């Protein structure tokens with residue numbers, strides 16, 4: 001027999017959670033509580049939602065538009081997408097971002113490496129080969145998001161980084177023995193705020209370290 005969500009009593013149950021049973025409600029409440037308790041936004045701010053077309057940033061776009069309307073944050077949201085110029089990869093996900101623009105009714109700005117740097121990622125790989133190309137791509141993407149946000153007069157950038165991404169970065173830094181980066185990561189983890197990093201002052205990290213829900 002199909003088990004229904006014991007909170008809304010309509011949707012099919014997707015997950016059994018130790019403290020609450022309705023996953024959507026619990027997640028929305030947790031994100032809202034993090035936004036409020038960490039004072040992530042101020043009324044009237046313009047927020048660039050960094051949209052890759054992947055699951056995390058699509059959930060982020062959904063969540064921010066939903067909570068902005070529900071709790072009247074008064075934010076001016078738009079989607080910011082970076083086209084690295086990787087044929088067969090980013091062109092597909094950009095189609096998803098365009099669908100998100102229509103679904104969530106917020107404007108989309110797409111900026112390409114080609115426009116910003118005069119180089120697409122495909123051209124860079126032709127030049128440097130495939131070794132270390134992810135490092136180039138990541139550094140360029142962070143700067144591209146910063147430049148795009150400045151161009152669009154955004155006050156903050158929201159990204160879909162989550163606890164898994166944080167764990168992955170911490171583990172990689174341990175394996176590399178990179179102590180200064182580990183310390184910076186701890187700051188990010190504890191305060192959900194990146195300062196003095198390549199993200200510069202506009203960057204706000206939305207992560208999943210909300211306090212536990214009351215029982």
Ligand SMILES: Nc1ncnc2c1ncn2[C@@H]1O[C@H](COP(=O)(O)OP(=O)(O)OP(=O)(O)O)[C@@H](O)[C@H]1O
Pocket residue numbers: 049050051052053054055056057058080081082083084141158159160161162165
């Ligand atoms: N091309 C891009 N354009 C805009 N934002 C991006 C882009 N790539 C990554 N981001 C932002 O950085 C976050 C982390 O990116 P990462 O490459 O680690 O992918 P991810 O964790 O799989 O997330 P997603 O599922 O959203 O792709 C994304 O959630 C998104 O907010």
